[in-house]
Amino acid sequence: MTGICFRDQVWLHSFPLDRNLVFDYFAISPFYDSTCNNELLRLSSIHPLDHSHLSKMCGIEYALNEVVEPHLFVFRKQKRDAPDKVTPMLTYYVLDGSIYQSPQLSTVFAARIARALHHISNAFHDLPSNLHNLTHNQTALHESTNKDATIDFKELKRLDLILASLQRKLPPAPPPPPFPEGYTPPTTEADKDTEKHQGAGSQLPTLDPIIDQGPSKRMKLQ
Numbered sequence: 001m002t003g004i005c006f007r008d009q010v011w012l013h014s015f016p017l018d019r020n021l022v023f024d025y026f027a028i029s030p031f032y033d034s035t036c037n038n039e040l041l042r043l044s045s046i047h048p049l050d051h052s053h054l055s056k057m058c059g060i061e062y063a064l065n066e067v068v069e070p071h072l073f074v075f076r077k078q079k080r081d082a083p084d085k086v087t088p089m090l091t092y093y094v095l096d097g098s099i100y101q102s103p104q105l106s107t108v109f110a111a112r113i114a115r116a117l118h119h120i121s122n123a124f125h126d127l128p129s130n131l132h133n134l135t136h137n138q139t140a141l142h143e144s145t146n147k148d149a150t151i152d153f154k155e156l157k158r159l160d161l162i163l164a165s166l167q168r169k170l171p172p173a174p175p176p177p178p179f180p181e182g183y184t185p186p187t188t189e190a191d192k193d194t195e196k197h198q199g200a201g202s203q204l205p206t207l208d209p210i211i212d213q214g215p216s217k218r219m220k221l222q
Contacts, residue, residue: 005218006030006099019064022073022094023048026062029099031092033077037061049129072095 015021026032027042037057038048046053054061058080067073073094077215078086091102103111 002103003082
């Protein structure tokens, strides 16, 4: 009976909905079991929710578990086997004058699992089309990127001319500052090779004592 709802608008307009009268309102709903111990107390002119009398009886009974007047009242249907031993059976709640049967926890889990499986099945069913759309979008993006990446040589030449003109307008770079006194800059292998070549080129060739010393150095014949 979790799919039905009971509401008596005439009763709600005639009586206030509080913890003293809410059981009378619940008793006229189709959820009420007239063979319960609460009904025996009503016939005996005892309040049907009197725990001191219900705890001494065995069988089906209703207990008021939670109250948020005047909006929410929670009833629990239970089976009493001893004064301190009860077995919960069903739960009902009165929400703003409408009475509902609360679903069992197993039913809630089954409904949630069925809903999750439904969405998972739909996701796998739509997966091929989604992959096709994703591939198509990536191909279109790649083509558009290639079109945008085309080199315009005229624009590149114009940019080179602009940079060259700007470079001519700039003043020459200042000379580097001199090294401090006593500082010897580090030399690399390439610098050493250059110094060797320069030293070899700066050395004077060996002069021949007879041919290359000129006329003043030659011996005079007697």
